[in-house]
Amino acid sequence: MTRELHIVGGGMAGSEAAWQAANLGVQVVLHEMRPTVGTFAHRTGSLAEMVCSNSFRSDDDEQNAVGLLHWEMRQAGGIIMEMADRHRLPAGGALAVDRDPFAEAVTARLRAHPNVRVEPGEITELPVDGDWIIATGPLTSGRLAEAIAAETGQDSLAFFDAIAPIVYAETIDMSVAWEQSRYDKGETEAEQKAYINCPMTKAEYEAFIDALLAAEKTEFKDGETAGYFDGCLPIEVMAERGRETLRHGPMKPVGLTNPHQPDVKPWAVVQLRRDNALGTLYNIVGFQTKMKYGAQTDVFRMIPGLHDASFARLGGIHRNTFINSPTLLDDQMRLRSRPHIRFAGQITGVEGYVESAAMGLLAGRMAAAEILGHTLPPVPPTTAMGALVHHITGGADAKTFQPMNVNFGLFPPVEGLKAGRRGRRDRYKAYTDRAKAAWDEWLGRPAAAAE
Template structure:
């Protein structure tokens, strides 16, 4: 096949899913993957498509109470190749979906290779296609030459190579009988009222114990290939702590200008959380990017007054991760605004996780199919897992401080009224399934 309708760049989970969806719709696909063509990445071990390099778990498969499980269900309903292969090679893991990594990748690779509409080319792509429709799904380890080309097309400051992320907490898990809302010195931002932060106070003894735990906590080591430097503007919280016992009190944990309503005084130290989404369901721990292992983060951060019962939408981290500032650069159909023949999909858009990457590859392909066949695809409703994730990427909450994110209920429109946490999760999933059914019914009508 010398001609193709669309070019998919990258054979990870997003690219593999996109190629399958496109080919299944009757489009001729060129699928480029540099592994197997003389190039590789420091993290991959094989040249198989959809290789899982970090974990064999797709996380929870509970579609009733877990956002990623709900996303699994939606992807299955949309005929996902990746979910089909995952289900075929599932391993015992309780409510989680774990897979035999080698057999999973082998099935995806074989399925793509055998499809008559897909031509696989083992090549490194160094430049972005200029006229041909394309989906760029090159992942967090995009080859430097292509990353440079992306930077030239998007603006150098729109491409991140360094990912320093702080934990994000579900608002309804914060104990507001201890914490309170106030901006430092009651200073209001452009859209604020002087109550733009949630404040968690620590007294002298609590601070000393917290500082000691940060120093002693077990840290994750950088992988040899990451070579991530520490920058002063995003120093890990535990590295700051190592500089001296008072460093945090004069940095991200300073209590000045904050009046604890229980005492009327400034706290000895204070952890501040900043609203992270428009609906106010997620709050970011300011200055708390960290290399603490996830279990240690849960243990140590729950010693902070007000966060004893904290539920985390995302834990902190610090690693190399190439992604674009999608809310600024992409339209609602994942097209690059400056070059609409290009769509981006997978982790390079700023979603986090295998499942999320696959889902964005799937919906990018569905948008491309509609465009190339003279139709228009309505975006999945934001009440669905797929729609909530897409909305996060394409800018529902703006591009400021945009960081990679796993799907979680904090990205969904909030459930109104006071309900128990367990009931609220069921309400999210029930509402999502109804919205998803209505959306897919519309797809069937368009197809007919």
Template structure:
């Protein structure tokens, strides 16, 4: 099949971009190296495989910027959000998925689309011609990463990302643990018991923090030592080094979790979130780690209720890369020095699965318009999509550019007369109005 555009990378961004283009009638070649070469973090060759978490975070569009982003992507026919909705598992107000079902759903949709040809191949250099989208993600093959660095003339930026362990549910002691969501705010269609909670008293907590600090960590190569972590996915032992109480105000926060055996909040709590539809696997929330595997097993089994925990996957650490997008990309995600090439996904410096897919969606829309011989304006800056795009392509100085999740701080500010308690709702109301007007200019048919 002849192709109109080449997409390199079959993660969330590449799959979303391919879908948007194919649905618009364009012929897509999608290159994905997994199936031959693998990355240090992926376990399968499925498209859109989620690695470090199974959560797309909050699905509430009225009080959270990422929930608003979900809503905007649904309106634009996102394949990623569509399949996430199909594969969702209980997670309070968050949109969490069964990873296997989600990846299988995206893979099936992409491979069965008549306008998409999936090719299992590794691309080692930027194409010299032809419309192209680079969506190789934070684990871009070193050969291609080196070519990108050589082409852009900019030093490659990097940070470390950490993966949380997953536990078999039948190895959790439910005589000690209990199921509940914080403040009993569970999934709207659930029973309000979306998390397994492992309580700790003060002595247990302090011993655990000491174990995190003293545990043997993954060794780094010399050139990796100055590479920063991303604040939104900080290894738990790095958080512990910031202060004895840091974890109690972070992933081990006990607020709003009444232990039914005591009627009180515990001193600290470890939460587990369902990781698959069967409910057989549970993810340790916020427990990204660089502890060595033997140390993880020994320390995590000191957590009350996890003395006999069996781990389906232990935590890990991998190197992520991204480009200085504000310096290198134009407002349509094109490489300024080679405008036939667009970048999409986490390699642009957005952070998070949803954000990655959203940038892939935008790259697909921009490329589709270009193939149709027409130009389109980007989404308004006061929408979640527009705020994210503005951050990537010009919202920060290139020298200080760092990965960023979507948040209301990226939106144009509200007038001073809007009260603080009303601002989140005001942001979302304004965004919905702006997005509707923008969708109308595109002439797109909204999904049923």
């Protein structure tokens, strides 16, 4: 009997996974609940329907991590990038897509593939056997979400998710900020310096609170109510409860000594905690926010030490469904408790159309390889694909794991390059050159053939 690969979800990830596996000779059954079962966001029954924006963001494959991801997906024969290129719209250096023709083209190509069968209908339980990829995205149906939650031990996978911003470590001014854990907690020196601290005077704190309260906020859609994820209350909500709330909460100045001014006790302190194993990214502790993006940049750069900060991710609030991949998935994207099931796409904790499709591409190739009798080697972490899959399957801190776009902060540093803004172009070019060579090698073709 022929082993079939079943894929649940016909969005970006599921469509790409189906295409990759089918092109490797595997029989694929793609399960899509739309249009039989709809969502508040989707309008059609087309596969790969774009529901949030029509942009794949920057297409610069030498200076931008998502542009590099575009390049890697094109090299791997990805259907999402092929159809995006075919239906692109003028958008400067970005890749914007004509939504409906794009989705219709993806749908037509997959339905015409001799190794793909699209089956409408909702999958409501985790399968007990067979080869499966779950790629249901942030709008996973209620019953399947309940089944996933029951298997993974999480209370709920669907909630309004208030996310804190993440800062590139190299853009923090360490002549103002300093490394220290509160009360110097930790057994090792690295643990005792796991946080970066930004001090505030009383005047700076008061001005920050004023700006925070006045900033433009994201509002909920009609019919939505705010059920926040436990421990992720937006800072604006805390500030609205009293001007001193933050100073006695995430911005409390206790247990810390500023080595730049050891005799001056800060009125408040903003802490940043390392967000990845490389130490290239730091999240602002307790600073989950629903401020609009433009306001966030203005308000957070009022923090001493962050006046020139660059953000790998700004904060936000939205309904989300994702699993704690670092604890649940192995490096082949398989569910540890049920290794016949892989997860792919946004449900794994990546953010964005391209990142979701990229994880579908890897999951489809990994599943197909296993069905065909071999296992793919780990994807090099120096590639955009590898940086993402490493982040979600072990590189991120499981306790604070939140969805992430691809960015150079996820990549291992290139040795010998100077840090700072002046060296950025050379550094990013070094990242992309290294990634392209490694990706070509992983795909099994020489780097010279990439042109």
